[in-house]
Amino acid sequence: MCIKTDQGRVYDRFKGRVMFPVFSISGKVIAFGGRTLKKDVAKYVNSPESLIYKKSYQLYGLYQAKQAIVKHDKCILVEGYMDVISMHQSGIENVVASSGTSLTDGQIRLIHRFTDNVTVIYDGDAAGIKASLRGIDMLLAEGLDIKVLLLPDGDDPDSFAQKHTSSELEEYISANETDFLQFKTSILLNGVKNDPIAKSRVINDIVRSIAVIPNPITRNVYITECSRMLEIDDRIVALQVNKLFMERVGKDNLKKQQEAAAETISDIVNVEEPAKPVEAAAEVKQQPSSVDSNSSFLRAYEQGILRYVLRYGMLELCEDYDDIGNPISVKVIDYVNEELKNDDLKFSNPDIEKTFEEAIKCSSMTWEEDNQRNNETLLKERERYIAAGEEEIRTTVTDLNSIAVREKELVERADQLYFKGQREYGMMYIEKILCSHPDDSIRNLTLELVSDKHTLSKVHTKYAKIETDEDRLPELVPRSIYEFKDAILECRIRKLHDDIKAAYSTPSPDKEVIRELMERHVQLQRLRGEFAKFLGERIINPRK
Incomplete structure (x- = not known):
């Protein structure tokens, strides 16, 4: 509540300000926000972080809103203290605020404890909306289902709630909240439709948002919708989304491995590695599987x-x-x-x-x-x-x-x-x-x-109709099966060669065993000859 200067003087941190107590999720006051009624000074002053207050893990109004969030299975996310209070007064109680800070992973996980559905409310400030879009990606990455509501120009949740009754507010939210993909596409494509380079950057930005979604079914639904809205082949969108998803997963796995290594390295520093038997290691090397x-x-x-x-x-x-x-x-x-x-x-x-x-x-x-x-x-x-x-x-x-x-x-x-x-x-x-x-x-x-x-040269595609793999499936698919079976036969013939050689190398070769191996070898070679007829090769040479 107070600040102590270097000279030892103590003064009121929130003097002349309207006070907003910040409650923990269990209902204890852990911090304050103070809004000035004067001009030409900082609009808000907030409590500093402390042992009990970490702002990246707190949402303003969550203690009062958590029951309504569970009841409606939806959390409405706004920006400031007054936005929350005005909406509560208008009868919309499942609303919380990030308190003017950028949305954090800790705050998102708090929301996820109570619901999978989030509606983010923005005012009409386009620049502010674009700056806040990163928060949508963070919500998506946590697996939440996101809707976005854009208020009329000149309104924020505070002013809009004061102008409308509870039923009017609920009807407006229900009628105007849109899917994040439609919202982000309309915001980012505005003014760039005639600029191919800028449009491609926007498309890549949207694809990156889809790529953070952890649920594969949801991701596929958005891939289809994105390709339809942006008029792009959904196979291209799918490949790019999954490429980015793989990169993200790889980075996350690497981070986890580094963290695990950091935690355990002190445990293994002084542990001696047991000596490996040299003879056994040499034997394994000499005899690959x-x-x-x-x-x-x-x-x-x-x-x-x-x-x-x-x-x-x-x-x-x-x-x-x-x-x-x-x-x-x-x-x-x-x-x-x-x-x-x-x-x-x-x-x-x-x-x-x-x-x-x-x-x-x-x-x-x-x-x-x-x-x-x-x-x-x-x-x-x-x-x-x-x-x-x-x-x-x-x-x-x-x-x-x-x-x-x-x-x-x-x-x-x-x-x-x-x-x-x-x-x-x-x-x-x-x-x-x-x-x-x-x-x-x-x-x-x-x-x-x-x-x-691989792509074909323009020389080939300009003067002739290229027959694709799709056109030749009745030929190519059976051929691939025959080639696989032929390769398996080759592996078995190689094994027979080794077995015959080993049988001859024994001190007293068993002629019956050798005869059976030779007969088996002839059978396999005859079968390969049948495959050769289909594959168009008179002689099938061993592959190396």
Whole structure:
């Protein structure tokens, strides 16, 4: 309450000011804010930090608002003391203030104890809004659901609450609070729509906000919405979001590792490391694991198959027939899974096998419902497209024959857009989900395999239609399976070579064992010859 000068004089810190007591969450007064009634002096003076008052861990009004926050399952966040008081007087009690300071992680975690939903209220000051947008990213990073409310020009929560009744205030908040993405997009894009460079910076800023969201499903929803609002391919948005998300996760993990190392380093400084047996270490070095060697050799083939699954897994590859002869569609992922199961094969690299299993889950558990919902959306868009086209035809064309031709073309174009939308959704379905997977190894591998790292020369694209992988799936997917199986055969043949050599090296070679190994070797070579016919190679040379 008092300040002591260097000369020993004591005076009242809050002299001539209106006092605002700051309560802890348990209801104890731990600090004060004082507002002057005079001009030409500091508007507010606040208690300094102390053992009991850390302003980055306190929210003004939280003690009085916590029950209302739980009741309404929403916290309204404003800036100052008077904003909170005026809104309380108007009947809006689930409101707290950051007390004029920038929002902190500690304050956000306090809010999160009581609700997942936050509405941030801004006044009409555009410069102040842009400066405060960082707080939205911090709220998103904590996993909160954010709405934003912009008050009319000239009003702040204090003045606006004093002008309106409780019901009017509640109605205004309900009708005008918007999703953070729409709000941030409208604020940042204002005035830069005709400046491509400035617009790209804004888009990157919005993408960075989406990338801090920890929940992968929420992140995917915002990716779709962002691509729609900004008219950008959602695959590009997804890749950039997940790249930034991975970088953030990596930094967080590194920070945690450094903190853990700092905590434990004093415990291990004086601990002597036990001596390693030299002979055993040398023996291990001389005998590398054949399993590890095979996994390394097979990785490129396994990645090739997984790449088709991630990029095109839900697209139709071919037709098959059920038990009673009815044709059924076989998707890429179903074909791959069935081919592997038929030969009782699994991927030898754990991260590839784990990612493939997650892709199978996506195709079997969530696809039907998600695809049906997408089809409903596409059908509505088709109807709107046809209705808009018919309206244009009626207003611009008078000849009946021309009207019939134009309407036929319109329906054909609407159908093309519908089927294109279906195919694009299926093509991106698995990769879009796994690009946001919480498991680092699955997410990283997916991003690696779906990112295009090579582009064709303009010479090739200018004079000819380039046949894409998507066009050649019926050829490429089976070929990748055969190449994988051929590589497995090569690993087994190499193992047989070693076994035969070892059998001959014994003091008394067992001829029966050697004969069986040789017969097995002939069988495998014959099988590789069958693969060679499909792969277009007369002789398959061992790979090095």
